[in-house]
Amino acid sequence: MDRREFLSRLIKIFFTGVAVVSGLIALIFAYPARIRKRKTLFIPVLDELDIPRRGVKTVNFSYKRGEQLISTRAFIVQHKGRLFALSPVCSHLGCLVNWHRKKGQFLCPCHGGKYDIEGNVIAGPPPRPLTRLPMKLDKGKLYLGIKV
Numbered sequence: 001m002d003r004r005e006f007l008s009r010l011i012k013i014f015f016t017g018v019a020v021v022s023g024l025i026a027l028i029f030a031y032p033a034r035i036r037k038r039k040t041l042f043i044p045v046l047d048e049l050d051i052p053r054r055g056v057k058t059v060n061f062s063y064k065r066g067e068q069l070i071s072t073r074a075f076i077v078q079h080k081g082r083l084f085a086l087s088p089v090c091s092h093l094g095c096l097v098n099w100h101r102k103k104g105q106f107l108c109p110c111h112g113g114k115y116d117i118e119g120n121v122i123a124g125p126p127p128r129p130l131t132r133l134p135m136k137l138d139k140g141k142l143y144l145g146i147k148v
């Protein structure tokens, strides 16, 4: 093998390697394992008659993710004629926020994050609003959609 042939092979190997690594990175970003495997599980959290006519109601519930039993909560909100559900997970670093009825705000105990009744950030470091959870009414029950 002469020098020219050696360099030609070396360049081919290099670009083949770059193409393979780029393809793998693209696959990882296009189909992250967490998204591929997770599905939405609808969990009954409240009787339809207990849906708040105005304001915020905290609901506590549990569900199974694999073998793990997870207990958590969510907020059912009726505001300006709209019904929606908010996740309690702060968008900053994931602490659980609490509803403060007198202030009319969700408060994060960790770094002072504050959200309005619609989950919009009004103070502190959170970069995004609280996540709205999928919700459905069926046979007198309110269900929340949780990614499992």
Ligand code: FES
Residues within 6 Å of the ligand: 090, 091, 092, 093, 094, 095, 108, 109, 110, 111, 112, 113, 124, 125, 126
């Ligand atoms: S985790 Fe909520 S403000 Fe930091």
